[in-house]
Amino acid sequence: AQKVTQAQTEISVVEKEDVTLDCVYETRDTTYYLFWYKQPPSGELVFLIRRNSFDEQNEISGRYSWNFQKSTSSFNFTITASQVVDSAVYFCALSAYTASKLTFGTGTRLQVTL
Amino acid sequence: KAGVTQTPRYLIKTRGQQVTLSCSPISGHRSVSWYQQTPGQGLQFLFEYFSETQRNKGNFPGRFSGRQFSNSRSEMNVSTLELGDSALYLCASSSAVTGTDTQYFGPGTRLTVL
Numbered sequence: 001a002q003k004v005t006q007a008q009t010e011i012s013v014v015e016k017e018d019v020t021l022d023c024v025y026e027t028r029d030t031t032y033y034l035f036w037y038k039q040p041p042s043g044e045l046v047f048l049i050r051r052n053s054f055d056e057q058n059e060i061s062g063r064y065s066w067n068f069q070k071s072t073s074s075f076n077f078t079i080t081a082s083q084v085v086d087s088a089v090y091f092c093a094l095s096a097y098t099a100s101k102l103t104f105g106t107g108t109r110l111q112v113t114l
Numbered sequence: 115k116a117g118v119t120q121t122p123r124y125l126i127k128t129r130g131q132q133v134t135l136s137c138s139p140i141s142g143h144r145s146v147s148w149y150q151q152t153p154g155q156g157l158q159f160l161f162e163y164f165s166e167t168q169r170n171k172g173n174f175p176g177r178f179s180g181r182q183f184s185n186s187r188s189e190m191n192v193s194t195l196e197l198g199d200s201a202l203y204l205c206a207s208s209s210a211v212t213g214t215d216t217q218y219f220g221p222g223t224r225l226t227v228l
Contacts (some may be wrong), residue, residue, distance in 0.1 A: 019170060025168060033214050035216070041165070042221065043202055043204075043221060043222045044219055044220065044221045045204060045205075045206075045218075045221065047216055047217070047218055047219075050177070050216050067167070093156065093157075095214045096214065097214060098172060098178065099170055099214065100145055100162050100169070100210055100214050100215070100217065101147070101159045101162065101170050101172070101205075102147075102148055102157075102159060102217060103159070104157040104158075105156075106156050107130035107156065107157075
């Protein structure tokens with residue numbers, strides 16, 4: 001069975017602070033995909049990144065960066081110099097390599113204030 | 115390209131009624147998945163359709179059903195509504211022919227059961 005744990009329920013930061021959202025996963029599959037999605041108050045899930053299990057390179061996209069560590073089954077997401085527009089619920093998700101079903105974590109609500 | 119569209123955006127029904135939700139995928143995408151989001155259970159996978167066939171199914175009762183048409187549009191039906199069916203229903207589409215590809219989500223249909 002697959003499982004995704006996002007232990008941080010809610011994080012509050014002041015604008016310009018860096019923040020890291022944690023994601024730990026469990027799977028018996030040897031190949032799999034990991035995802036991060038953002039859910040603003042409007043409700044739509046916005047895709048941020050997909051990473052496959054055989055590519056442990058960290059990725060940076062603007063103020064966003066992701067740290068994938070297979071040894072600790074973690075796929076953490078860092079926002080550098082956070083902004084108010086980053087306020088949202090962030091979900092980490094896992095899927096098998098050959099099946100489209102996404103298993104989501106419970107989400108981390110990020111509140112960025114001025 | 116237009117994104118995933120879902121209609122209606124909001125629905126209010128009473129217990130015992132049935133409801134049909136509609137999803138139009140991104141042009142060219144043949145896979146459509148449905149998810150239920152509730153405060154208590156989080157985001158849960160309902161089912162996935164590809165080329166008019168159900169390819170994957172989550173752990174939901176038979177009251178939840180779906181179908182996909184030849185133009186890849188999908189509908190989800192819930193019969194004999196219960197209060198616990200109140201949720202945000204999200205549809206996602208992907209271009210996956212086999213295996214997993216990134217799923218792009220629509221804005222959701224918020225169903226309230228009274």
